[in-house]
């Protein structure tokens with residue numbers, strides 16, 4: 001969650017027509033900006049297990065980059081190479097993998113990367129645990145997923161450097177990239193009203209990591225899951241957000257029309273109540289992978305009428 005909160009906070013600083021690249025502040029620095037009282041609450045809510053996941057992520061910040069093998073493996077052909085790299089990411093544990101071209105606007109202000117592509121990795125959080133959000137369990141689950149992703153991207157980047165190509169890992173505690181736009185471009189899912197990525201299989205119950213590289217890979221296409229239309233009809237996350245951080249209407253942000261979540265309001269609740277996650281918990285796309293929900297998702301992707309019916313059915317079955 002910290003990654004998304006950071007992105008939301010940074011989104012607040014952006015204005016249309018202004019700098020396309022934005023300053024980087026770590027989640028810890030962001031929380032410090034809330035003052036000592038809030039910071040103490042944030043620390044208090046950290047369970048021993050989630051603390052160890054956070055510490056492991058911090059340790060992996062040292063491992064995101066390294067020397068590149070001077071003997072470069074020749075690339076056979078780009079589609080085969082892309083398939084192998086995606087297969088390796090899945091072998092390491094990623095559930096969703098996609099490739100996009102690196103855009104300068106996805107870099108933080110002071111950072112520069114000599115890379116051309118981004119490999120985005122997604123890992124779901126347990127549905128049963130996220131139903132309890134906000135709780136110590138759900139907070140630990142956020143960090144369990146982030147920690148697993150940190151390990152995967154560090155491994156994948158090291159493997160690519162071993163092939164003789166530059167590569168850098170990006171995870172929640174060490175990243176130069178905005179992960180959500182990269183994942184959208186790589187076809188992992190769509191941006192939603194709550195400001196998070198919604199994937200077809202897991203909805204918003206997903207965490208992200210990435211590897212940037214100069215390996216010549218095949219890029220994926222963004223997907224249209226009908227989320228923009230679904231979110232227009234739904235607003236459940238906005239109704240359940242305890243601070244009103246999620247807006248009903250879209251605004252222009254960096255020349256893109258989107259729902260702009262108020263990151264400062266969100267982080268305030270986030271720091272006091274186990275990472276909050278009420279928006280994820282109540283989203284109609286956050287359902288277990290049963291036959292009924294698979295059929296519902298297919299219908300929602302294909303038909304605007306189905307989207308209208310499903311938002312009403314979700315209210316009726318699971319409450320408004």
Ligand code: SF4
Pocket residue numbers: 194240241242243244245246261265266267269270275276277278279280
């Ligand atoms: S529901 Fe909680 S986590 Fe989601 S935007 Fe609102 S405050 Fe943030």
Ligand code: SF4
Pocket residue numbers: 192193194230231232234235236237238279282283284285
């Ligand atoms: S709860 Fe509804 S409005 Fe919010 S992100 Fe999910 S589908 Fe969109």
